[in-house]
Amino acid sequence: MSYCINPNCFSPENQNNPLYCAACGSKLLIEGQYQAVKKLRVLDWGTIYEVKREETTEILKVLHINSPESISQFQQQAKILAQLNHPGVPQVKPGSYFTFIPRNSNQKLHCLAIEKVSGENLQTWLQKNNLPINQELAVEWLNQFIEILSLLHEKQFFYQNIQPSNIILRPNGQLTLTNFSLELQSVQSDFVALGYMFIYLLTGQPASTFLNSDTKTLNWRDKVSQISPKLVDFIDNLISQQYPENHQTLLHKLSKIKDDLSPSLMPKKYHPLKSKLLLGSAILFLGLGITQIISYLPKQFNTDLLLSEQSNEIPSDNLENFFYENKGKFLVGGIIFILAIGGSHFVGYFRIHPKYLKLSLPNGVSLEETFNTDSERVYSVVISQDGQILACGNGNGTIQVWNLETREELGIIEGHTSDVVAIALSQDGNILASGSYDGTIKIWDLATEAELTLQSHFMRVTSIAISPDGEKLVSGSSDDSIKIWHIPTGKMLHTFRGHSDSIYAVDISPNGKILVTGSHNNIKTWNLETGTEIYTLVGHHGRILSVNVSPDGEKIASGSSDKNIKIWQLETGKLLRTLSAHINDVNSVVISADSQTLVSASSDHNIKIWHLETGKLLRTIKGHSRWVSSVAFSPDGGILASGSFDQTVKLWKLG
Incomplete structure (x- = not known):
């Protein structure tokens, strides 16, 4: 046409x-x-x-x-x-x-x-993401608008068309003015319109709603009691009848407001379990209960909790005969065992010693440890680069931390008000970051016990990643945006936009230059420094729930709600292969340090181990009773951690 x-x-x-x-x-x-x-x-x-x-x-x-x-x-x-x-x-x-x-x-x-500016107009974006916006985003956008208007006003050119439908939000978060007017007005008219629009953005109601017909003033402050008074004053100044201050003065004031809103270091709520004194009776019952049951198990009895392509299931009649012949012993042992569990509730912590759970299997996989958590849902697990720390994010808003070598629980970190769905550790193991459905990101210094709270997303935080140098943190959110943060200061550096749906997964390449993000039906790669979109990977038919860049920097693995895993070439975006074996969502994918092995975790309760280069399925691990939400490798690839909605974190030894 x-x-x-x-x-x-x-x-x-x-x-x-x-x-x-x-x-x-x-x-x-x-x-x-x-x-x-x-x-x-x-x-x-x-x-x-x-x-x-x-x-x-x-x-x-x-x-x-x-x-x-x-x-x-x-x-x-x-x-x-x-x-x-x-x-x-x-x-x-x-x-x-x-x-x-x-x-x-x-x-x-x-x-x-x-x-033709790529992106969507602000009115459409606001309808999708719901008003009002938060004050951090308001300050960011005000800063952008005043910088743009400064350039125009210096040339005695006035925009005259400030309204959400005339403003395009580019994929990288930059606001762009469109539909320039031919009318001649004044600098003041641009600033008045800007002030009116931000009242709408912060309240969700047109500025005219707050007009007092007698005094001709806008009484909107009561509607935004949670907003910084300095920010409210700033907007009121924009809509005043006086000629506004010069642009640099306005930008300086905005900078001070932004500094006031920046997160501050606060003592973190970090509770070492050593401070929880064990009651003597609970210890006694726990020891008696476990010992009684284990003593009745014949040495030749080997329960296959792990099943693989090479292993066989235990015949059901053998199990039935065994329990029938020993039912009396199990009755006594069971009673003591129940008492032991009851005693353990006094301290809120119960863990079976690993020697009773370690299973040697023909395929070289064994269960090393099961940690019972304080939550019904474990969303995310991570292991530090030195192999010393294991942490998990829980559905009750806490993070639990263990010493991976001694298996001792180091503490429970509290601070979020909703599910902790994403956690990440810096390579030196000193910084732990967490993202939550409460819309915040928290940075925890494990050495100094300080907490930094980052808040700019106005919907759920769904995924986070820390750059290899430990300087930057990337967050993805249900608000369709990706944000880049400077970890030492907590400052937000950039906002990337390009996806039209929630961001479910983020990862950073080993060289720290490429960002990979997963949304609905597609994956995007970005230049982390500039925010330039490199390419879009299309092939999945559902939410991309996990992305992982191989340690050699050559491949991307992605897991999706379409039950498939896809392997892509990082440099070109070419699809190399599709792995299909799970019968439910693939929630997590991780590649080993030698870039040879891929592990996937699924809502079908299973963990699968693959050869990355050929796509061959090597084995299937069965042991969780509900969704497996997350998996993580130890640095040497010898230990695999898995988190599940069955309230546990499990450690698996890989031969």
């Missing part, structure tokens, strides 16, 4: 893309390079089209009014936009301003081709 831009053409739509309009005979390839493919808007002063120019799509503005004043303003707009090199305004290339004369007409049409 091609459109004729002649305003007097009675049938501007042309099929099959001819060179000339079938109705009026005007050229359809405008200026020898632009082809109008879609009519976007008809305004008082002209028409806006979407046009094709070689392999790119641009926006073409066509002025229909021939008054000298309108032409002068249109030319001024073209000149100023061409001079500006800022992502906050559409880019205009040299030669993009031209005139066009339709056939059989003496009237020149003044035309301006500008960048």
Whole structure:
């Protein structure tokens, strides 16, 4: 489809893309390079089209009014936009301003081709993500707007069209002004409109809702009692009748407000289990109960909790005979065992000694340890790079930490008010980060016992990752955004946008340069430093719940709610293979340090081990009774940790 831009053409739509309009005979390839493919808007002063120019799509503005004043303003707009090199305004290339004369007409049409800004307008984004926005996002956006307006006002050019529908939110979080007006007003009108819009963004209601008709003032402060008074004052200053302060003063004030909102270091709630005194009777009952049962188990009895392609299930009749013959002993032992568990509730902690759970199997996998957690749901497990620390994020808002070598629980970290669904450890093991459904990220210094709270997402935090140098943290959220943070200061560095749905998974390449993110149906890779999107991987048909970059930096593994695992080439984005064996969501994928082995965890209760290069399924681990939510390798690849909704974290020894 091609459109004729002649305003007097009675049938501007042309099929099959001819060179000339079938109705009026005007050229359809405008200026020898632009082809109008879609009519976007008809305004008082002209028409806006979407046009094709070689392999790119641009926006073409066509002025229909021939008054000298309108032409002068249109030319001024073209000149100023061409001079500006800022992502906050559409880019205009040299030669993009031209005139066009339709056939059989003496009237020149003044035309301006500008960048088609990728992203979605702010009104659409707000409808998807719900108002109001939080104050941290408000400060970030105000800063962007004032920087953009500063550039325009310096050239005596005024925007005049500040409203959510005219603002595009680029995938990297940059706001861009579109639909520039030809009306001449003032700097003040831009700032007043900006203030009104932010009242709407922070309250969810139009500013006119708060107008007192008697005093002609906006009484909106009671609606935002949770917002910083300095931020409220700042917005009130924008809409005052006085000429606003210069732009640099406004930016300086915003910077101070942002500093006031920045997270501060606070003592963390860290409770070593050593401080929980064990009652003597509980210890006695626990020891007697376990010993009584274990003593009755024959040495040759080997319970296969782990099943693999090479192992066989225990015949059910052997189990039935064994328990029948020893039912009396088990009755006594069971009573003592129940008393032992009851005693353990006095201290809120119960763990069976690993020597009674260690299982030697033909396939070289054995269960080393089962840790019972304080929560019904374990969402995430992680092992430190030195192999000393094991941690898990729980559904009750806590994080539990163990010494992996001694198997001693080091403590329970509290602070979140909802499920901790993602945790990450820095490579030196000193920093633990956690993301929660409460919308916050917390950074815990395990050495100094300090806590840093980061808050900018206005919906659930779903995934986090720490860069190899320990300087940056990446967070993904249900608000469709990815945020980059500076760990030492807690400052937010960037916001990346490009996905149209929740972010479920993030990971960083070993060299710290590439970010991988998973959303619904697709995976994106980004330049972590610039926020530039590199490519989009399409192939899954569902939520991508986990992504992991191989330690050699060559491959990406992804697990999805479509029950499949896919292996991609990091450099090119090429799909190498699809692994299918799970019968439910694949919640977690992790690649071993030597980049040879892939492990997947699923809601089908199973863990599967694969050869990464060939895609061959090596074995299946069965041992959890509910969803397996997360898996993590020890640095040497000898230990695998798994977390489950069965309230446990398990350690598996891999031969």
